[in-house]
Amino acid sequence: AQKITQTQPGMFVQEKEAVTLDCTYDTSDQSYGLFWYKQPSSGEMIFLIYQGSYDEQNATEGRYSLNFQKARKSANLVISASQLGDSAMYFCAMREVSGSARQLTFGSGTQLTVLP
Amino acid sequence: GAGVSQSPSNKVTEKGKDVELRCDPISGHTALYWYRQSLGQGLEFLIYFQGNSAPDKSGLPSDRFSAERTGGSVSTLTIQRTQQEDSAVYLCASSLAPVAGGEQFFGPGTRLTVL
Numbered sequence: 121a122q123k124i125t126q127t128q129p130g131m132f133v134q135e136k137e138a139v140t141l142d143c144t145y146d147t148s149d150q151s152y153g154l155f156w157y158k159q160p161s162s163g164e165m166i167f168l169i170y171q172g173s174y175d176e177q178n179a180t181e182g183r184y185s186l187n188f189q190k191a192r193k194s195a196n197l198v199i200s201a202s203q204l205g206d207s208a209m210y211f212c213a214m215r216e217v218s219g220s221a222r223q224l225t226f227g228s229g230t231q232l233t234v235l236p
Numbered sequence: 237g238a239g240v241s242q243s244p245s246n247k248v249t250e251k252g253k254d255v256e257l258r259c260d261p262i263s264g265h266t267a268l269y270w271y272r273q274s275l276g277q278g279l280e281f282l283i284y285f286q287g288n289s290a291p292d293k294s295g296l297p298s299d300r301f302s303a304e305r306t307g308g309s310v311s312t313l314t315i316q317r318t319q320q321e322d323s324a325v326y327l328c329a330s331s332l333a334p335v336a337g338g339e340q341f342f343g344p345g346t347r348l349t350v351l
Contacts, residue, residue, distance in 0.1 A: 124278075155339075155340075157342075163325065163344060163345055163347075164342060164344050164345075165279075165327065165329075165342035167339050167340070167341070170339065211278055211279070213279075215338075222267065222269075222284055222286065222292070223269055223271075223281040223284050223292070223295065224269075224271075224279070224281070224340060225281070226271075226278040226279040226280075227278055228277060228278045229277075229278050
């Protein structure tokens with residue numbers, strides 16, 4: 121079963137508008153971390169934002185915020201005031217804390233295009 | 237300071253040849269990860285090193301793949317008898333500590349093309 125699901129292969133948004141990228145996850149662990157990464161066409165993976173499963177408040181980093189709904193197992197990324205430079209592939213990822221696994225499990229990504 | 241570096245940035249090889257990919261993690265980072273990203277796909281975990289502990293090899297797709305980490309720093313991913321399906325971008329990441337919130341810093345990747 122998919123542990124991280126990103127149902128939007130591609131999204132378009134007008135410059136200066138807000139956009140929400142969806143992410144749902146599947147885990148039986150109580151302790152886990154959720155991450156969003158941005159991958160521009162140049163290929164590097166850029167860390168955007170982190171949410172811990174025990175964090176009561178939604179994480180925010182500048183124009184990025186994470187809409188964390190634990191009961192629904194969703195961790196949507198909200199980008200406010202989109203800029204042309206936001207055009208990129210966006211990946212949601214999870215790390216489960218229990219057991220020895222420490223790697224990130226990634227979703228298939230959402231290609232965001234910001235229109236001028 | 238310096239980020240994660242990987243070499244070579246591009247590698248073209250013939251089917252059946254062996255290749256070695258190198259990763260230099262950020263100094264002081266004890267955790268090191270290798271991932272593979274096929275065209276248009278998400279990242280697939282390959283192997284994880286933490287300090288002097290035995291590596292977690294659970295993501296390696298076949299016994300043609302192996303990795304070493306020498307002196308707790310530089311890592312080499314080796315693919316023997318390469319196949320065309322091995323063509324992908326191989327990404328290395330490192331982090332300070334493998335806790336839930338430990339951010340992984342990624343290198344620029346090595347693009348491997350097997351002809």
